Amino acid sequence: MIVVTGATGALNGATVDHLMDRLPARDIAVAVRDVSRADRFAARGVEVRRGDYADPATLADAFRGADQVLLVSASDPGADAVALHRTAIEAAVDAGAGRILYTSHQGAAADSPFGPARDHAATEQVLAGSGVAWTALRNGFYAHSLGWLTGPWRETGRIVVPADGPVSWTAREDAAEAAAAVLTSDGAFDGPVTLTAGTAPTFAEIAEIASDLSGQRIECEVVEPEEWVTGAVAAGQSEFLARFTLGIHLAARDGFFAGVDPLLGDLLRREPRTVRDVLAGAVPATP
Numbered sequence: 001m002i003v004v005t006g007a008t009g010a011l012n013g014a015t016v017d018h019l020m021d022r023l024p025a026r027d028i029a030v031a032v033r034d035v036s037r038a039d040r041f042a043a044r045g046v047e048v049r050r051g052d053y054a055d056p057a058t059l060a061d062a063f064r065g066a067d068q069v070l071l072v073s074a075s076d077p078g079a080d081a082v083a084l085h086r087t088a089i090e091a092a093v094d095a096g097a098g099r100i101l102y103t104s105h106q107g108a109a110a111d112s113p114f115g116p117a118r119d120h121a122a123t124e125q126v127l128a129g130s131g132v133a134w135t136a137l138r139n140g141f142y143a144h145s146l147g148w149l150t151g152p153w154r155e156t157g158r159i160v161v162p163a164d165g166p167v168s169w170t171a172r173e174d175a176a177e178a179a180a181a182v183l184t185s186d187g188a189f190d191g192p193v194t195l196t197a198g199t200a201p202t203f204a205e206i207a208e209i210a211s212d213l214s215g216q217r218i219e220c221e222v223v224e225p226e227e228w229v230t231g232a233v234a235a236g237q238s239e240f241l242a243r244f245t246l247g248i249h250l251a252a253r254d255g256f257f258a259g260v261d262p263l264l265g266d267l268l269r270r271e272p273r274t275v276r277d278v279l280a281g282a283v284p285a286t287p
């Protein structure tokens, strides 16, 4: 049996949809914080269990009978993500899981300027010390994030960033589908695996794509980081979010998101979606 956490979220919910296309429902269970939001899985015969990393007492039953457990990376702002992940990993080990999979991030590194990348690196260390086979699905940066990271370029003709660098922007839908392929691959993937689109354009290159698609000249402007934060706050963003976003750009500038890997395309048996697809509206620009 495969137990999937975070199935009421976008990524792992889509992974369960793909699993249901590949496996009988009795071989899948979801462990979610709010079971009332998992009706669509129950309706198709998937067992719905309650499981909250912040409530360890729920996890023994949530992971019961699992051959594999797919853990979503926790997302609540302000939470100690690594502590939550450690709790979940220990519970999966105690439940006798044969493999633990985790939704990590391309660019997971202890020295990244992007906070979640440091949490992912620390979580992978916990997995490596768990004594159980593990797979870290290092997903590329969600391509739909470009919807807010590039700002209102259609109106202003400008994409303004505090630093520029290559990012292997990847469709969340593609990462979800690939996770289902990995889960049904009989343990062929061990340790960190990188799931990215095939190219890693800079914001300057994204401005070129935007120019091409819109038929108007879109400029990419790189401004001083503190000037950029001041501008973002003046435009109504919280300073916390502005500095969080600055971390993304600095990590990109330093090359943390530059790597690409053909594995995603191999698993999908087609080309992953591209930045051009996203900017053209072929990928929903959800937050």
Ligand SMILES: NC(=O)c1ccc[n+]([C@@H]2O[C@H](COP(=O)([O-])OP(=O)(O)OC[C@H]3O[C@@H](n4cnc5c(N)ncnc54)[C@H](OP(=O)(O)O)[C@@H]3O)[C@@H](O)[C@H]2O)c1
Pocket (backbone or CB within 6 Å): 005, 006, 007, 008, 009, 010, 011, 012, 032, 033, 034, 051, 052, 053, 054, 072, 073, 074, 075, 076, 084, 103, 105, 139, 140, 141, 142, 143, 172
């Ligand atoms: N690769 C990227 O670019 C990128 C970008 C943003 C985020 N992420 C990471 O990828 C993860 C999945 O992305 P997503 O788009 O599916 O996010 P999402 O739609 O917000 O889903 C996150 C899921 O995690 C669950 N969750 C959060 N804290 C939990 C806890 N303590 N115990 C159990 N479940 C918990 C949430 O449960 P509820 O449904 O009950 O809220 C939700 O189902 C995110 O959580 C985040 O860590 C990656």
